[in-house]
Amino acid sequence: MKISKDQIAESNQKEQNNHRVQFEFLEDQLSRKNVHVAELIQKLADFQVAIPSWALGAGGTRFGRFSYYGEPSNLTQKIEDVGIIHMLTRTAGAISLHIPWDVPEDYTAVKELARSLDLKFDAVNSNTFQDQKGSRESYKFGSLSNVSQAVREQAIAHNKEVIGIGEKLGSKSLTVWLADGSSFPGQNNFQTALHHTENSLKEIYKSLPIDWKMFIEYKPYEPNFYSTVIQDWGTSFMLANACGEKAYSLVDLGHHLPNTNIEQIVSTLMWKGKLGGFHFNDSKFGDDDLTVGSIKPYALFLIFNELVYGMENNPQNPDLAWMIDASHNIKDPIEDLIQSLEAIQEAYAKALLVDQVALKLAQQENDVTQCQEILQGAYRTDVRSLIQMARVQKGGAIHPLKAYRELAIRKKLIEERGKHTIATGL
Secondary structure: OOOOHHHHHHHHHHHHHHHHHHHHHHHHHHHOOOOOHHHHHHHHHHOOOEEEHHHHOOOEOOOOEOOOOOOOOOHHHHHHHHHHHHHHHOOOOEEEOEEOOOOOOOHHHHHHHHHHOOOEEOOEEEOOOOOOOOOOOOOOOOOOOOOOHHHHHHHHHHHHHHHHHHHHHOOOEEEEOOOOEEOOOOOOOHHHHHHHHHHHHHHHHHOOOOOOEEEEEOOOOOOOOOEEOOOOHHHHHHHHHHHOOOEEEEEEOOOOOOOOOHHHHHHHHHHOOOEEEEEEOEOOOOOOOEOOOOOOHHHHHHHHHHHHHHHHHOOOOOOOEEEEOOOOOOOOHHHHHHHHHHHHHHHHHHHHOOOHHHHHHHHHOOOHHHHHHHHHHHHOOOOHHHHHHHHHHOOOOOOHHHHHHHOOHHHHHHHHHOOOOOOOOO
């Protein structure tokens, strides 16, 4: 199903007066501070976040999975769901496929559907963290790091296949995340596992098209709980350097131990020109993959402050690939993604309001109190009307979640697909 422009316009008509009052008030306040509001709105309008293909179905835990009904049962329906989110928010202009969960059967039809919904294909993601039907070798004891050359070659071949699929879709990057590691001391030789991983990544890297990037993700634990081969940003950074200039680290907010200073990691990688991708989620205890901004919104703002600084001051770092990577195991997936997009835009907008010149001066004078005041002053600003204006100017809904519910989209999806469809992936 699709949402029409008339439906969006009708929804906005009900909210127009309140939105205008709130926006004009904030515009006046920001203009008094010499903030170029039009430029800020344009940056918000241009900011696009990819939706992973697996995120349109119900998430799960190790203990169970509860459907929200009306799940997309094939790639076409997943793209249509991303189209719904993008039509409402005008921020979800890309979809990221996970292979082999979502291999297109008809590339021409899939590309045409995406084009009709104003979507592009972002990074393609390889899957070697579980065995696939018909696979000759098993990844039970690792993939790219496995002691078996046959297993490593199978995993390398899969990644090369993923690159080929991405080329047909117009994607320009490959994301590699490994579950490889060990659950018990002595199970693996750390150096051997890392050596195999580096050599495997180099083989994959050789197959990258000239204009592609490879993103190397990291994670400190899970599914292995004693060691993970690519356990932190330093290991990812080292492997990216070993592969070459088209290889970069990818930061996933949930892939850190509690209280890790993620904003410092972001800053360091951008300074070195090696931050390539970013996965958004939130957490309380570990890799919970909760709705973005639902637990630690101020931490998200601080991360965005470093991202904004890096985007403006680190030309050696490439344009970043943004994606949501969250598990909405008890929420409507589309509603959860809309909430996440809103939180991302809020953090970005607030970071754009930070007076970097004043902050630099306060830092040089060691005025710690003023540094805090500058950051928290930007964070406390209610920027929602700015985000709404950016959406409206691109044809989106003033209140996407409210419009989604008023249009009874989930009910219509259930009527169209039924209650018992199950999305491929998680």
